[in-house]
Amino acid sequence: MKNIKYILMPFLSLFLLTACQDDDGEIGDIIAPGNITMSYEIVGADANNPNGDGTGLVKFTSTADNVITFRYDFGDGTDVVVAPSGNVTHQFSLTGLNTYSVTVMASGIGGITTTSSMNIDVFSSFEDQEAKDFLTGGSGNSKIWYWAADKPGNIGLGPNDVQPGGEHTWSQWFTSNAWHSDKLCMYDAEFVFTQSADGKVTFEQLTDIAYTPGDYAASIGVAGDTCHGTDVAPTLDGVKNVSFSPSNSNATVDGEYRGTTINFSDGGFMCWYVGISSIEIIEITENTLFVRMLDASNPALAWYCKYQTDNPND
Known part of the structure; x- marks a missing residue:
């Protein structure tokens, strides 16, 4: 296969060069909008x-x-x-x-x-100062979060679409055990939320761990149900800006969630890598965060993730 690629590339380059140089402009015209x-x-x-x-x-x-x-x-x-x-x-x-x-x-x-x-x-006019303070520890502070690895349901999967019985607001299809055996590679991940004196919030994942479940992994052509690094998820690294917006999904309304969505800039995410940079808050306290997100490869899937400020590895 490599030999074929290397043979075709010069031919393709020659074709493109010829097309671009065609005086009649019949093939390969480059037109600016x-x-x-x-x-x-x-x-x-x-x-x-x-x-x-x-x-x-x-x-x-x-x-x-x-x-x-x-x-x-x-x-x-x-x-x-x-x-x-x-x-x-x-x-x-x-x-x-x-x-x-x-x-x-x-x-x-x-x-x-x-x-x-x-x-x-x-x-x-939308504001959720309490959620901002819970995430960061308040103005001028930072707070580190971890997976709630020692709690059941730290990962869950359910339907996004309303089911015949009405279910679509909880992890109907799968709820993980504590220290779920096929997710051990992700439980070392650490996340920092920081709030500046003027109220702006940023986020950074301190570990290059991106757990990629099967459906999304298949859509991007990598091994599924395992952890990857920046070679697969290049947006892992770097400080991201965080904004908050009102949640308007059916699940938020029907499930009576908090009504706030966390949005990460530049492809940011919290270790669970499904191509999504916005997560709906279900519940948040000073020490716990329970969120819901869709799967970019299949919007019929809704993932549920639990985080906490206590390091489960201690």
Whole structure:
């Protein structure tokens, strides 16, 4: 197989070079998107609330000529979002009235990109200071968290979709034992949440451990139900910005969860690697954290994770 690859690559390169040099422009034309426009609608904006109703939700629409897809950088530290249609809704979660520089990138044939940016003022009234303080220990402090490895149910799996019996808010399909035998590799993971004096929260995982369950592992072509490092999960490393937004899933409403979602920037996650950087808080105290998240490879799956401030390895 390697020999075939090495034989084909020069041929492909020659073809591309010939196509790009074709005077007639019939094959391989590289065209930059033109006439790019971006507009937005702040949810709930009116004469009395010109910057929105406090939800922080903004609907964006972009158009361009000769475009294949659009990407959005919302200027708030969250991940870049791909939106092939140009339509996307984003929730800005920084409390108060804030100005964001939003950039849309229109990609055309050959990968040529045209960008357009604008500043928008958005008001968000959502706040969960108690959750922030529980996670961090309060303003100007940091707190270390660990897996609740010594507790049953430190990992669970259930349906995201409502089942015939109504179940979709708990780990109906699987609930782990304490020190579950096939998850021992992940129980050394450590997580730090820090809150600055001005209330901004950051997160860092101190150990390069990414436990990757079977379905998601299969979707990215790696061994499943085991731990990997940054070679498989490169977003493990680094300090991530943390924002909080209202949870709006059916599970949060029907299960009467706390109603707060933790969002990590730059692909951050808490060891359980399923391609998701937002987790719904079910319960949180000074010493315990119970969350729910979906699986990027199969949104019908909902994972449940338990963490604590007591180091179970002591």
